[in-house]
Amino acid sequence: MATEKNTKSGRMRKAFYFSILSLFIVVALPLIPYAIDAQAVGGNPDNVDKVVALPNPAINLWNNVRQRDGVIQGSSQVKSVDSGILINKTGEDWRRFRLEKLVPYGAYLMAGILGAIILFYLVRGKTLIPGGHSGKRIARFTLNQRTAHWFTAGVFWLLAITGLILLYGKFVLIPLLGAEGFSVTAAACKEMHNLFGPLFLLAVLAMLILYVKDNFFNLEDLKWFAKGGGMFGGHVSAGRFNAGEKTWFWLVMIFGIALGISGLILEFAIFGQGREVMALSHVFHGISALILISISFGHIYLGTVGVEGTLDSMTTGSVDAAWAKAHHDHWYEEMTGESVAIESGETSMQGGMAEGGVTSPGTGTAT
Amino acid sequence: MLEQLVDGILWDIALVVFFVGIAWRIVDVIRRPGRNDLAEPRSSGISAAIMANIHGFFPRREISPQIRIHVIAGYMFHLGLLMLLFFAAPHVKFIEEHITGFGWTVMPYWVFVLSAIISFAGLILLWIHRLLNPVSQLISKRGDHVASILVFVVMLTGCMALAESSTGLRLFHRFTVELLMIYFPFSALMHAIMFVPSRAYTGALFGRRGVKL
Amino acid sequence: MSTPLERGVEMLKTQVDARVESYFSSCINCGVCAEACLFYTETGDPRYTPIYKTEPLRKVWQNEHTLWGRLSTGLGLSKPMTEKDLSDWEELVYDGCSMCSRCSMVCPVGIDIAYLIRKVKEGLAAAGFVPEGLQTASERALEFGSPMGLTAKSLRAATTALEKEYDIVIPIDVEGAEYLCTLSSSEVVLYSEYIAAISKIFSAAGLTWTLSSKYFEATNTGVQMGDSSLAAQLLERLVEAATELKIKTLISPECGHAYTTIRWDAPNILGRALPFKVVHIMELLEQLRTQGKLKTTCCFDEHLTYHDPCNISRRGGVLEQPRHLLNQVAPNFIEMHENKEMNWCCGGGGGVSSNERAEPLRLKVFNIKKRQLDELNVTTLVTACSNCRSMLEEGLEENDMDVSVVGITEIIADHLA
DSSP, rough: OTTTTHHHHHHHHHHHHHHHHHHHHHTTHHHHHHHHOOOOOOOOOOOEEEEEEEETTTHHHHHHHHHOOOOOOOOSSSTTTTTTTTSHHHHHHHHIIIIIIHHHHHHHHHHHHHHHHHHHHHHOOOOOTTTTTOOEEEESHHHHHHHHHHHHHHHHHHHHHHHHHHHHHHHHHHHHHHHHHHHHHHHHHHHHHHHHHHHHHHHHHHHHHHHHGGGOOOOOOOHHTTTGGGGGSSSOOSSSSOOHHHHHHHHHHHHHHHHHHHHHHHOOSSSSHHHHHHHHHHHHHHHHHHHOOOOOOHHHHHHIBBTTOHHHHTEEEEEEEEEEEEOOOHHHHHHSOOOOOOOOEEOOSSSOOOOSSSSSSSSSSOO | OHHHHIIIHHHHHHHHHHHHHHHHHHHHHHTSSSOOOOOOOOSSSHHHHHHHHTTTTSOOTTGGGGGGGHHHHHHHHHHHHHHHHSHHHHHHHHHIIIIISSSOOOOOOHHHHHHHHHHHHHHHHHHHHHHHHHHHHHHHHHHHHHHHHHHHHHHHHHHHHHTTTHHHHHHHHHHHHHHHHHHHHGGGGGGHHHHHHEEEHHHHHHHHHHHHO | OOOOOHHHHHHHHHTTOOHHHHHHHOOOOOOOOGGGGGHHHHOOOOOGOGGGGGHHHHHHHHHHSHHHHHHHTTTOOOOOOHHHHHHHHHIIISSOOHHHHHHHHTTTTTOOOOHHHHHHHHHHHEEEEEEEOHHHHHHHHHHHHSSSSSHHHHHHHHHHHHHHHTTOOOOSOHHHHSEEBBHHHHHHTTOOOHHHHHHHHHHHTTEEEEEESSOOOOOHHHHHHHHHHHHHHHHHHHHHHHHHTSSSSSEEOOOOOHHHHIIHHHHHHHTTTOOSSSEEEHHHHHHHHHHHHHBBBBOOOSEEEEEETTTTTTOOOOOSHHHHHHHHHOTTTOOSSSSSGGGGOOSOTGGGGGGGGGGHHHHHHTHHHHHHHHTTSSSSSEEEEEHHHHHHHHHHTTTOOEEEEEEHEEEEETTBB
């Protein structure tokens, strides 16, 4: 009897979760020896600009330091990038942006989207395949496409965790580990982040090549958006990829490449990048990352818990025909030559569906 | 205390198990029967054995399209790892201090980083392919996954310790290396050494019959 | 009274030699071997992955010879082997493998997988998990000397008929002849034109030769089944017959595994070098051609290609001779894209052809030959193995392909100067 554990996708799911767990443990392990030795000091309280009643005697000096009227550039004996700038005003702007905007708004964005997903799941529940599984399979993703996807996903996940530790560690981990303990973790995460970063850029480019063909928008996608993607009930037509998937694809391309390029600028700071370029790159990098991570929650939700039968496409490479009819009816028609009749907002099941086997575009099974 | 353990007794144990284990496995092959061939050969088996070891690095054109990922990701991982192991500055220093007593030229830092990126990419691609391809899904054993993950962990801890600024991270890396060394002689990782006699035996058999492996 | 499982496992334990130890220590389960195996490529079924077919032997090796294996069986942590671990492999090994060795050519770590499968067969045969067709062929071989049940009387009847039809002489039991020609039973029954052909050729070359009525069978069901003691028994009879006639060279006929068995495996199975030389008929023909003793005329005009029988080319080493011979008489000879040591198997070797149960699978995997031929646009397919010949004919008929199959010796005999 094939239980969940014994099926191919069951085993792969297990392997997948096992690998996530082991990677998480690996990342968490450096924290342990130092967590034990860490001083029980909480996080340093932030310096808050205090409001003073008296006028500041150094106000003129400070105004010059802040260079609000423009950057003061001098010259020095040492000739290199930014060597003529004694006081880096953009650094302060950047620090304030990071602490006052990026960190909190990023946290709100991530928490907000996560919360919205949880709420959605509690209210709407898992979207089941109308009429249940048919038993007939259709090939959806090739072995190369799946390999590229999981490679990108794995690398993204590693980068996201290490990146978030670098951005939020000061607030979240120092209270737990102490400053010294966190410094070890941060050093480890920085090295990992820098190593996997260039890999992510290559991964995104591979995804571009392997997936771009069916991801161009058309008029049907407007209808899909208008109907809310069918997420609140009802049926919407779609081709191989629906408008939501296409949006996610292009977001990943745009922000992924932005991440990659800004990351390369940051990591290989030996090509004459000045501080302003570095600060700007960091801003782009942070914003892109937080957006991508937040929306990835949605992607992961829909691909796993949210919609029955979806994960199969990326693990086994094929999907149930009933799933295809419900979510990608035009693609189903292309693949099988059958037409899908839609009644009263729900998909009706046509024809006998009891056979096994996989329908694929060419001869042979999906590879 | 952890430092004494990892830098001290555990290293000694790992070293002994590694070298003695490998030697034992090799002896275990050679001592068995089944290596003599009484049929009159067409050409020398010994030169065929050597040539098979060299030709084995180049896949046959007839199946090259189907095994592209094995070959490309495989070489990315192995060559990258070779560079990392033997030409990365911290490793050369370590080998000089703890094993051989002499060192050699190290590669520049950017080559180190590039090798690491290539090696990681190869290893991750290979492991994902192993999980997704129906053939390797059927034939892969627990040991194959353990070996992949263990090597990944060793490389990852090495990457974490790259800045060479923390004793804890260095110890963690060394500890995982010691685990790998102890696991190595009893695992699929022995292919790193056993491929030589395997290719030799098969190459010799076919070579004696006049067929180039 | 031991159970099939016990017999099988005990036999498999004796099969672990230096090569087996080396091979299983090297395998990293990469799956490249599957891409070279026609049983996998034409069915898409991962169970036909060559290294997967060796699982019974691998399990025994692991349990007996590896640290983890010994620990977990000793501590009772692993599941012990069951009868299903052997019986489930009967179909994979006997129906789904022709021992063509193409997998051995591509393994990145140099594993000779066909060698391992040969050893798995020893275990399955000891346990009694052998296809019925092969079992009955072995019984006939043991009783009659021929897997088809041909006797000396049938041989004489066949040769007499040929002598009359072709006006030739077919010597039998001539002591002191230089060459002893062995035959496969299917040549006597289905392709007797081969026997006529060699008579013409020997006559033209002026050489002395003979058949043996005591034992003429070149094929060896012991090897196909994986029963070394049966294989040795059959070989002893052949060697005895050859020695009695005091011949110098034994000719292996147009049969694949017969050549590998007599030329390459016999000394190791019998534990001694043979007291005569062994050549394949194609080796002899080429030798005679280069010595000037065999002159041919042109032309066999058909657009033709050559199918390399696996045991003669890849595992036997007779690669160039058919090319040289065909180039003498066939101006329209074109090679298949995969040829020589990387040819694709006909699907029927290693005992698969004697196994009726395997027929649907065998016809399915013929698709690879179909694709090879479709690329070429030929009318004739030449080969040097009578088993390949009948497998190819069946496959061509099943696919309604208008290609005729001919033996190479016949073509040469028909074009003697």
